[in-house]
Amino acid sequence: MSDKHIDKLSGVETTGHEWDGIRELNNPLPRWWLWTFYGCIVFALGYTVVFPAWPMLSSATTGLLGYSSRADLDADLAAAKLAQGDRLEAVASTPVADILKDDGLARFARAGGQSLYKVYCSQCHGTGATGSAGYPNLNDDEWVWGGTIEQIYATITHGARSPTDADTHYNVMPNFGADGILGAEDIDRVAKQVASFSGIEGGAASPEGQQLFADNCASCHGDGGGGLVDAGGPSLNDQIWLYGGTLEAIRAQINQPRHGVMPAWGARLGDTAVKQLAVYVHGLGGGQ
Numbered sequence: 001m002s003d004k005h006i007d008k009l010s011g012v013e014t015t016g017h018e019w020d021g022i023r024e025l026n027n028p029l030p031r032w033w034l035w036t037f038y039g040c041i042v043f044a045l046g047y048t049v050v051f052p053a054w055p056m057l058s059s060a061t062t063g064l065l066g067y068s069s070r071a072d073l074d075a076d077l078a079a080a081k082l083a084q085g086d087r088l089e090a091v092a093s094t095p096v097a098d099i100l101k102d103d104g105l106a107r108f109a110r111a112g113g114q115s116l117y118k119v120y121c122s123q124c125h126g127t128g129a130t131g132s133a134g135y136p137n138l139n140d141d142e143w144v145w146g147g148t149i150e151q152i153y154a155t156i157t158h159g160a161r162s163p164t165d166a167d168t169h170y171n172v173m174p175n176f177g178a179d180g181i182l183g184a185e186d187i188d189r190v191a192k193q194v195a196s197f198s199g200i201e202g203g204a205a206s207p208e209g210q211q212l213f214a215d216n217c218a219s220c221h222g223d224g225g226g227g228l229v230d231a232g233g234p235s236l237n238d239q240i241w242l243y244g245g246t247l248e249a250i251r252a253q254i255n256q257p258r259h260g261v262m263p264a265w266g267a268r269l270g271d272t273a274v275k276q277l278a279v280y281v282h283g284l285g286g287g288q
């Protein structure tokens with residue numbers, strides 16, 4: 001095999017390898033190729049010196065530049081936090097109603113409020129804030145406790161019937177049935193009266209029902225059932241119901257009322273978070 005000889009046609013020495021009569025010419029590598037090859041070796045060695053490369057027992061060589069992707073990320077996060085910190089401080093020091101006047105700040109607050117909402121509020125009010133039985137819809141423009149930004153802010157801060165907050169919204173509908181304030185007949189009459197406000201099946205207006213409502217209900221629910229925000233008495237003359245819009249549900253509420261509890265969030269989440277939540281909820285569509 002190792003019979004190197006000079007190829008007759010090209011005058012180049014062969015390598016001595018031969019495959020089925022085909023011999024390989026021993027041409028030198030092109031110079032450009034060779035230098036690129038050496039260059040790559042030098043670059044690779046240099047790279048392992050400058051950047052983290054060689055595995056060691058517990059970690060790896062750190063490299064002369066001290067670069068690490070984690071440090072990079074930390075720096076990015078710190079920068080982001082710093083930028084956010086300025087905005088959060090602005091939210092903290094701006095009265096909640098004034099946040100709405102500053103488009104950029106309002107947008108920032110709304111975005112923060114949206115993520116807080118998902119964590120703390122969606123269990124009860126729903127991911128789309130559409131509510132469910134006993135938990136009010138926060139998208140519509142009916143508000144038990146008021147729909148201005150300040151009112152929403154106060155509701156979120158102090159809650160409703162919260163056992164932990166002395167300033168919580170508080171009003172409790174009397175136990176007309178269980179406490180014997182009204183007899184079964186009167187309860188039926190006033191329930192039908194209420195049902196008649198919004199055309200619910202089985203509803204019937206009557207002079208007695210009208211009188212019963214004025215005497216027993218209007219102080220919290222307003223004349224004609226229009227609702228009274230200051231008393232937290234929801235309106236009873238529209239299609240929006242906390243506990244169901246049937247004659248049966250209305251009768252049940254008069255007999256033995258339920259009292260929704262909305263937790264107080266001010267002490268738990270802090271004022272800045274509550275402001276962001278208020279801006280978010282206000283912006284859902286029903287804000288006044």
Ligand code: HEC
Pocket residue numbers: 117120121122123124125134135136138142143144145146152155156160232259260261262263265277278281
């Ligand atoms: C444990 C369940 C629960 C959680 C969690 C909860 N809420 Fe509520 N929320 C309620 C209930 C119940 C009411 C209705 C209170 C009432 O009947 O007066 C309410 C009422 C409200 C109202 C007043 C609605 C109106 O019509 O006036 C707002 C605003 C509100 N919640 C916002 C929030 C926000 C923001 C969060 C998250 C930080 C939150 N809620 C978390 C149960 C909850």
Ligand code: HEC
Pocket residue numbers: 144171172173174176190191194212213216217218219220221231232233234236240241242243244249250253254258259260261
């Ligand atoms: C002291 C105030 C007060 C009085 C008086 C009162 N209510 Fe209420 N009522 C409330 C409050 C507060 C709620 C809301 C309960 C809640 O948020 O959980 C309510 C809720 C209701 C609801 C349920 C509304 C819904 O959206 O599902 C009905 C129906 C109702 N009241 C009817 C009456 C009738 C009829 C009378 C008179 C016989 C009456 N109420 C008297 C305070 C009152």
